Amino acid sequence: MTAFNPPTGVLLGTYTPGTPEWEKARAGLCITATEIAAVLGLSPWASPFSLWHKKAGLPTPPFESNPAVEWGNRLEEAVAQKWLDEHEGYGLESTGTWRHRDREWQRATPDRIAFTGRGTVTELLEVKTSPFGDEWGPAGSDELPIYYRCQVQWQLDTLGLDLCHVALLVSGHDYREYVIEYDADDAKVMRDAAQEFLDTVRRGERPPIDGADATYQTIRVQPDGLEDVDVEIPLEDAARYEIAQQQHKATGDELTAAKGILLDHIGTGKRAVVGERRVAYRTVRDGKTYSLSPYTSKDVHA
The missing domain is CATH 3.90.320.10 (Lambda Exonuclease; Chain A)
Incomplete structure (x- = not known):
């Protein structure tokens, strides 16, 4: 070596x-x-x-x-x-x-x-x-x-x-x-x-809980076992969960509609753009649309 x-x-x-x-x-x-x-x-x-x-x-x-x-x-x-x-x-x-x-x-x-x-x-x-x-x-x-x-x-x-x-x-x-x-x-x-x-x-100062999937999966593996007990939680956390559940369904329906509109615009193209700003890109498998994905950077230009 x-x-x-x-x-x-x-x-x-x-x-x-x-x-x-x-x-x-x-x-x-x-x-x-x-x-x-x-x-x-x-x-x-x-x-x-x-x-x-x-x-x-x-x-x-x-x-x-x-x-x-x-x-x-x-x-x-x-x-x-x-x-x-x-x-x-x-x-x-x-x-x-x-x-x-x-x-x-x-x-x-x-x-x-x-x-x-x-x-x-x-x-x-x-x-x-x-x-x-x-x-x-x-x-x-x-x-x-x-x-x-x-x-x-x-x-x-x-x-x-x-x-x-x-x-x-x-x-x-x-x-x-x-x-x-x-x-x-x-x-x-x-x-x-x-x-x-x-x-x-x-x-021992744990970071705040964020919306990352890795955070949620980490929380999931912390408890060991199951106790048939009620656990009192703060009202604001309960409200946040219930509101998020309602918004998730509404947002999911809206996102599906928005993606459909973009795909309809794109047709056989690859990217959806507004001026020089790239918004989303289309991937294809076997000639058909496989996915429509957003660009992760707001500053990506064609």
Whole structure:
């Protein structure tokens, strides 16, 4: 293996994902690159509430794989090889789990290290797969979904490196590359947020309950057993629940109608736009509409 001594990285070990050793390296009062977006409330898979329970050693829902995760893992080596084919003079190697030299709680597990023919390592490579590319910018840019940008910046800050390449495969055939440079200001914002988050775990100050599904699923796994008893709850919380139930049905009907109107406008097109602003996009399977999805950023332009 190429000698790799990043400026601020300390290697904890090389672990197989999902093994007890891998889980141990990520457990306890530390923040990994895949967790920092949750700290900031920017992750689509976890919330500050769910991550807080994990770090506090409280019950959390078990990880459940799915076809997207499975095929992402299966295709990782192929996508990495494609990047290598496009970059003469570079080599790639898998690496392990690292912590920051001075901040033991800051950890990262990059996909690959990228080195030159002389064995000099200054860059990282992250490999991603996605069924859709609408959240990603054009190839050659630095426009990533915000949660992946957080991940990459955390990795660079942990190891003390300045550059990360991102290789993306969309829908199994659309290959794109991105280059992300280290941003010291963003890194400081993330470090400060991570330290404050870990302090709330130490103080036992649970984050507020939000509307994320990860939060609800975490609450679901907290009670153990069932007691046939009545529990008095605040009137305002009861009213909020009952009103939300009523609004949910009304909103569901309205959303269905609104989606139908947009699909009728789009016809055989792909995107619904107002001027230069993208509103929603249509995906198709077997020639028929599979879904209509909103653009997540208000500033996405055609």
